[in-house]
Amino acid sequence: MNIVRxxxxxxxxxxxxxxxxxxCEFCFGPLEVVYDYEKLDGYFTRELIESRPQxxxxxxxxxxINGEPTVGAQNGFTPLVRAKNxxxxxxxxxxxxxxxxxxxxxLSFKDRVVSVALSKAVExxxxxxxxxxxxxxxxxxxxxxxxAGLESYVFIPHDLEQGxxxxxxxxxxxxxxxxxKYDDVNRLCSEVAGKYGWAFVNVxxxxxxxxxxxxxxxxxxxxxxxxxxxxxVVPMASGxxxxxxxxxxxxxxxLDLIEDNGTAxxxxxxxxxxxxxxxxxxxxxxxxxxxxDTVAKSLAIGNPADxxxxxxxxxxxxxxxxDISDEEVIAAMKLLAETxxxxxxxxxxxxxxxxxxxxxxxxxxxxxxxxxxxxxxxxKTQEAIADAINKPRIINxxxxxxxALAEADGFDAAA
Amino acid sequence: xxxxxxxxxxxxxxxxxxxxxLGKKFDVITNIRTAEVKDHMGLVGLEIDGEDDVVEAAxxxxxxxxxxxxxxxxxVIEG
Numbered sequence: 001m002n003i004v005r006x007x008x009x010x011x012x013x014x015x016x017x018x019x020x021x022x023x024c025e026f027c028f029g030p031l032e033v034v035y036d037y038e039k040l041d042g043y044f045t046r047e048l049i050e051s052r053p054q055x056x057x058x059x060x061x062x063x064x065i066n067g068e069p070t071v072g073a074q075n076g077f078t079p080l081v082r083a084k085n086x087x088x089x090x091x092x093x094x095x096x097x098x099x100x101x102x103x104x105x106x107l108s109f110k111d112r113v114v115s116v117a118l119s120k121a122v123e124x125x126x127x128x129x130x131x132x133x134x135x136x137x138x139x140x141x142x143x144x145x146x147x148a149g150l151e152s153y154v155f156i157p158h159d160l161e162q163g164x165x166x167x168x169x170x171x172x173x174x175x176x177x178x179x180x181k182y183d184d185v186n187r188l189c190s191e192v193a194g195k196y197g198w199a200f201v202n203v204x205x206x207x208x209x210x211x212x213x214x215x216x217x218x219x220x221x222x223x224x225x226x227x228x229x230x231x232x233v234v235p236m237a238s239g240x241x242x243x244x245x246x247x248x249x250x251x252x253x254x255l256d257l258i259e260d261n262g263t264a265x266x267x268x269x270x271x272x273x274x275x276x277x278x279x280x281x282x283x284x285x286x287x288x289x290x291x292x293d294t295v296a297k298s299l300a301i302g303n304p305a306d307x308x309x310x311x312x313x314x315x316x317x318x319x320x321x322x323d324i325s326d327e328e329v330i331a332a333m334k335l336l337a338e339t340x341x342x343x344x345x346x347x348x349x350x351x352x353x354x355x356x357x358x359x360x361x362x363x364x365x366x367x368x369x370x371x372x373x374x375x376x377x378x379x380k381t382q383e384a385i386a387d388a389i390n391k392p393r394i395i396n397x398x399x400x401x402x403x404a405l406a407e408a409d410g411f412d413a414a415a
Numbered sequence: 416x417x418x419x420x421x422x423x424x425x426x427x428x429x430x431x432x433x434x435x436x437l438g439k440k441f442d443v444i445t446n447i448r449t450a451e452v453k454d455h456m457g458l459v460g461l462e463i464d465g466e467d468d469v470v471e472a473a474x475x476x477x478x479x480x481x482x483x484x485x486x487x488x489x490x491v492i493e494g
Contacts, residue, residue, distance in 0.1 A: 011449070022488070023488070027448050027460065028419060028448045028449055028487045131493070132491050132493070133492060133493050134492060134494055135494045136494055137494065155492075157492075183485070185492065186485070186486065186490055187484075187485075187486055189492060190488050191486075193488075193491065200491075202488075202491060202493055203488055237493065237494055238489075238490065238493065282454075284453075286451075286453060286456055286458065288423070288425075289483050289489075298493075298494025300494060301490045301492075301493065301494070302490065303485050303489045303490045304489065304490060305488060305489040305490065347494070
């Protein structure tokens with residue numbers, strides 16, 4: 001059942017037909033997919049959803065595609081982990097990790113948005129897809145396009161680390177490195193997106209792409225036993241995930257799939273790129289663009305497209321925003337790994353580190369349910385923690401030497 | 416070409432008539448689609464229409480005046 005009604009301007013409310021377009025021709029406001037939810041009355045039930053395969057597409061009626069997905073049919077449905085060890089460290093009573101660091105196929109939540117964007121691109125008849133990225137998005141577009149038999153172009157700054165180039169290059173995509181300052185590279189990518197007849201996932205098909213984020217929150221609510229948490233902490237780059245988590249919760253309430261739990265949404269950023277967090281703390285809704293300088297490169301968006309809307313969701317839901325230093329990011333990555341066995345990328349460190357700060361400041365209550373959204377895998381940002389992990393203790397191939405080492409660690413070799 | 420951009424003015428530029436000056440200095444048609452001024456900053460959604468090289472020069476001039484010029488999509492490079 002297709003319940004998509006139109007694309008609607010978030011600013012002036014003008015509606016548009018479902019086409020590969022993303023801004024209002026009147027006021028330049030961003031377009032968003034809107035739905036006729038009443039068509040799902042009595043049909044879209046918990047039982048129907050539970051009867052379907054465990055992928056993000058079990059909620060397909062709330063994602064903007066026609067029929068079945070053609071790209072990324074296996075994606076999503078990542079674990080929701082009860083974080084008992086972290087609860088003790090942080091002094092909270094009910095903490096969960098929504099673990100998209102194991103999202104299929106490229107280990108980040110971008111696989112959700114890209115599979116919706118590319119499925120829609122195929123519907124629209126595009127043969128070539130593209131993106132501009134410094135990491136996760138590039139890998140996800142390249143991999144999902146390869147699996148779907150689509151040609152892909154990935155635009156990157158020319159001096160991007162080799163590891164990240166490899167993460168997209170292995171999938172046979174066309175990688176274009178662009179010289180110049182960040183703003184110039186960004187402007188060129190926008191111009192290319194406007195000039196060529198390609199599906200640029202986060203430009204001309206952005207309204208559809210962004211909707212894919214909602215699946216993370218649908219899963220979270222189902223995995224919590226059909227309820228929303230009291231508090232959810234979300235990393236912010238463009239701010240889109242923040243708004244879509246909120247939208248997903250409101251949709252489930254509207255469809256009587258959950259009760260309204262008054263969920264508060266909290267945004268997390270690194271201090272070196274914190275335009276949204278700053279706006280919340282300053283009590284304004286104007287976002288001052290910044291030049292990013294942080295180890296959390298997957299969140300390094302200095303002029304965030306959804307910053308204003310993320311700010312609004314945070315305020316209206318009763319949440320808050322926080323930011324932390326790069327040192328705190330690394331410490332939080334280690335804390336998550338050492339307590340819960342989850343190796344998250346730097347963005348995960350941002351989310352946990354900000355949650356810790358919010359708990360310590362009393363903004364996040366200790367006695368109510370909290371979900372942390374972990375959106376990418378630490379294997380992708382190894383350089384960030386290379387100097388912070390324990391180095392191996394080197395011994396010769398001698399049992400006597402190991403006995404001495406074990407004794408120093410408190411083990412009795414004779415026992 | 417028709418270039419669609421967001422201009423962000425900070426405290427030092429928000430009181431300057433820079434869009435008027437732009438129209439005087441360059442042979443371009445400017446068309447304001449949205450505008451907001453508060454909290455010591457201004458945001459303008461602007462369409463700049465003209466020959467490619469003139470639009471490019473006009474954009475560079477705005478950057479030189481201390482205005483942040485971004486595509487209406489803002490940052491399209493994601494992590």
